[in-house]
Amino acid sequence: MEVVLLPDAAAVGRLAAARVAAVVRRRPSAVLGLATGSSPEGIYAELARLVAAGELDLSGVRCFALDEYVGLPAQHPQSYASVLRRSVVEPLRLDPAQVRVPDGCAADLEAAAAEYERAIAAAGGVDLQILGIGANGHVGFNEPTSSFASRTRIKTLAPRTRADNARFFAGPDEVPTHCLTQGLGTILDARELVLVAQGEAKADAVAAAVEGPLSSMCPASALQLHPRASVLVDEAAGVRL
Numbered sequence: 001m002e003v004v005l006l007p008d009a010a011a012v013g014r015l016a017a018a019r020v021a022a023v024v025r026r027r028p029s030a031v032l033g034l035a036t037g038s039s040p041e042g043i044y045a046e047l048a049r050l051v052a053a054g055e056l057d058l059s060g061v062r063c064f065a066l067d068e069y070v071g072l073p074a075q076h077p078q079s080y081a082s083v084l085r086r087s088v089v090e091p092l093r094l095d096p097a098q099v100r101v102p103d104g105c106a107a108d109l110e111a112a113a114a115e116y117e118r119a120i121a122a123a124g125g126v127d128l129q130i131l132g133i134g135a136n137g138h139v140g141f142n143e144p145t146s147s148f149a150s151r152t153r154i155k156t157l158a159p160r161t162r163a164d165n166a167r168f169f170a171g172p173d174e175v176p177t178h179c180l181t182q183g184l185g186t187i188l189d190a191r192e193l194v195l196v197a198q199g200e201a202k203a204d205a206v207a208a209a210v211e212g213p214l215s216s217m218c219p220a221s222a223l224q225l226h227p228r229a230s231v232l233v234d235e236a237a238g239v240r241l
């Protein structure tokens with residue numbers, strides 16, 4: 001695992017975006033794995049700058065989101081489909097059809113999860129997966145106790161995750177209780193992983209992921225098993241390393 005300590009959040013975003021750009025320049029039809037949350041916002045902003053400057057062409061990429069809430073229609077402003085439309089599709093000038101998000105409103109959620117796995121495989125797998133990390137060490141919505149071998153499936157959100165994400169909703173009770181998320185096994189299948197973290201609130205999770213034992217209690221520690229995983233953190237997130 002490569003760990004890079006950077007002076008601030010902007011530097012984290014720039015370096016992670018440079019990793020994404022390198023993959024796309026090598027392979028214009030690259031398959032990218034997208035994360036939501038505040039952590040990757042700097043990556044998407046820097047990629048948007050490169051696209052606007054004519055330095056990067058993303059017209060051939062295909063993208064798969066990590067996760068989606070169950071029960072929020074795609075048009076809901078806090079669905080990850082909407083979040084990715086605002087933070088990725090529009091600023092990066094993608095065609096909406098280039099970005100797939102699990103269908104959290106499917107009548108048969110298990111079938112939707114299995115179909116999502118098939119779609120990733122049919123695309124040839126993910127070339128580079130962007131990851132954030134939850135304060136409890138979750139990646140995607142793989143909460144503590146998630147199996148390292150898990151595939152896309154329905155998960156119950158941990159109380160801490162619901163509390164952390166309540167800021168995006170009218171109140172804590174509005175936060176969905178379940179999600180569809182790529183599994184840790186799905187994530188580990190990507191050819192390259194880039195996890196970004198900023199701020200001291202993530203410092204314990206980053207230390208557990210990088211230096212702690214492999215443990216399903218810290219799902220991000222699964223990255224230690226990957227041959228090409230980078231953890232890019234600002235000073236505050238790296239303070240317990």
Ligand code: GLP
Nearest residue numbers: 036037038039132133134140141
């Ligand atoms: C969210 C997402 C994760 C994200 C994490 C951290 O709930 N499902 O993909 O990495 O929690 O979020 P943030 O970056 O806003 O701190």
